[in-house]
Amino acid sequence: PGNSGYSSSNNPNARTIQILDEMCRYYDQIQDTWRTLAYRKCITTLKKQTTKISTSKQASALPFIGKQLADKIEEIVLTDRLRKLDNTRDDPLDAVLRLFLGVYGAGLVQANKWIQSGYRTLDDLRDKPHLTESQKVGLDHYEDFNSRIPRAEVEAHGAVVKATLAQIDNEFNTTVMGSYRRGATDSGDIDMMITCPGASLATIRSVVFESLVPQLFASGFLKASLATSRSNDPAGSKWHGASCLPGSHVWRRMDFLLVPDEEMGAALIYFTGNDIFNRSIRLLARKKGMRLNQKGLYKDVKRGRRAEKLNEGVLVEGRSERKIFEVLGVPWREPHERIC
Ligand code: DCP
Numbered sequence: 001p002g003n004s005g006y007s008s009s010n011n012p013n014a015r016t017i018q019i020l021d022e023m024c025r026y027y028d029q030i031q032d033t034w035r036t037l038a039y040r041k042c043i044t045t046l047k048k049q050t051t052k053i054s055t056s057k058q059a060s061a062l063p064f065i066g067k068q069l070a071d072k073i074e075e076i077v078l079t080d081r082l083r084k085l086d087n088t089r090d091d092p093l094d095a096v097l098r099l100f101l102g103v104y105g106a107g108l109v110q111a112n113k114w115i116q117s118g119y120r121t122l123d124d125l126r127d128k129p130h131l132t133e134s135q136k137v138g139l140d141h142y143e144d145f146n147s148r149i150p151r152a153e154v155e156a157h158g159a160v161v162k163a164t165l166a167q168i169d170n171e172f173n174t175t176v177m178g179s180y181r182r183g184a185t186d187s188g189d190i191d192m193m194i195t196c197p198g199a200s201l202a203t204i205r206s207v208v209f210e211s212l213v214p215q216l217f218a219s220g221f222l223k224a225s226l227a228t229s230r231s232n233d234p235a236g237s238k239w240h241g242a243s244c245l246p247g248s249h250v251w252r253r254m255d256f257l258l259v260p261d262e263e264m265g266a267a268l269i270y271f272t273g274n275d276i277f278n279r280s281i282r283l284l285a286r287k288k289g290m291r292l293n294q295k296g297l298y299k300d301v302k303r304g305r306r307a308e309k310l311n312e313g314v315l316v317e318g319r320s321e322r323k324i325f326e327v328l329g330v331p332w333r334e335p336h337e338r339i340c
């Protein structure tokens, strides 16, 4: 995800990248985070090469390419295919797993349970009780939620939210984040940051949950609120749901993030992503004895023997995106450059 728009034609490793990218998408679909990460890093390295990488030895010498991936690169160059990828394509249960993981709100555990219960199709699931409300919506709008949203449509959804919020309180601001802010030509969902100068999270919360969301439901733009295990948020600064433009029948996934001023910089970094960029900049903060999350950059974080954090640390910066980069000693990167 987020790699759309990539033009492969003039890269000497284009074919290798294409096959590795397919394998990477497969691992992403079965939610194998570690392999997805390893493949993405490997692909990024390959994209930077100006010569063709043909042998395992050549590949191993490059950053972020371990022995196993290096062997796969050699296999692709020699055979023009990857057995592992062919195997996954031929495995029927694997196809069912991927199908079920496409149901919004279903994770790996749930999808495997359905398979163990003998279900094999989306219709099998429809007949069954015990679906959560989110899973029902995910099933009813399976195609919608699994299709990419063109950039112009992301903008149209964003404009509806902005206009409605402006009528409620014109001090409020909205910004479309996520892959859209990184300049993607299409997005998986619409991510919107909602802010208001000087307002506390409690104030923003009440405007969003008591006015904005109900009004958008009343106008028919919002269609559902969705809860997932991934959206647990004790501070309550998130909302997940689905929206639909007037005259359309296609439901889109919509995420709101509510952000007070003092956390704006950290939230901008978090919600711009991509997820891999976030991981690496957070890791860098850790290596410097600091901690970065979606609320701020903290120093003097005390960690125990197993690197578990013993205190929250002292807030260094939360307000300014650029300042956080500066304090971390990371050269500024425009949103479109934050693709790892
Ligand atoms: N994010 C993160 N870690 C996650 C999920 C999200 O750091 N596990 C951050 C980075 C993402 C941003 O939140 O860029 C928005 O999350 P999305 O899942 O909406 O991802 P994107 O907007 O980047 O891509 P897509 O076009 O698939 O929505």
Ligand code: MG
Residues within 6 Å of the ligand: 177, 178, 179, 187, 188, 189, 190, 191
């Ligand atoms: Mg997104």
Ligand code: MN
Residues within 6 Å of the ligand: 178, 189, 190, 191, 255
């Ligand atoms: Mn999102």
